[in-house]
Amino acid sequence: xxxxxxxILALVIVLSVGMIQxxxxxxxxxxxxxxxPIPLEELKQDEHINRVNRIFAASGGYKPAKPEILSGTxxxxxxxRYVYTVSFLVNGESQVCDISAWERPWLEEVEPNDxxxxxxxxx
Numbered sequence: 001x002x003x004x005x006x007x008i009l010a011l012v013i014v015l016s017v018g019m020i021q022x023x024x025x026x027x028x029x030x031x032x033x034x035x036x037p038i039p040l041e042e043l044k045q046d047e048h049i050n051r052v053n054r055i056f057a058a059s060g061g062y063k064p065a066k067p068e069i070l071s072g073t074x075x076x077x078x079x080x081r082y083v084y085t086v087s088f089l090v091n092g093e094s095q096v097c098d099i100s101a102w103e104r105p106w107l108e109e110v111e112p113n114d115x116x117x118x119x120x121x122x123x
Contacts, residue, residue: 064088
């Protein structure tokens with residue numbers, strides 16, 4: 001009787017393991033650390049407009065009056081990395097720039113120069 005119970009339990013375990021292995025995995029939308037596109041409506045918010053202005057001010061390059069954010073992404077990598085494509089007028093001609101910000105606010109007190117990094121690439 002005991003050996004029969006052991007056989008049944010062994011069969012239940014084998015079947016359970018088989019069911020677990022047969023269950024399909026649900027794919028993630030984006031793997032961790034992947035850049036996520038920012039919707040255009042969200043790009044119109046003050047958070048992004050102010051960040052774009054800080055990037056231009058910190059990079060010492062162009063300081064456009066009203067940059068238009070064409071696209072943007074955010075990526076979580078030991079902080080937040082924002083990448084924007086912006087357009088603005090310079091002497092009546094459209095100028096397009098790819099700009100980025102890497103924000104690690106927890107470093108402000110210990111390494112203030114490393115807390116915020118900005119890049120500006122204009123054509």
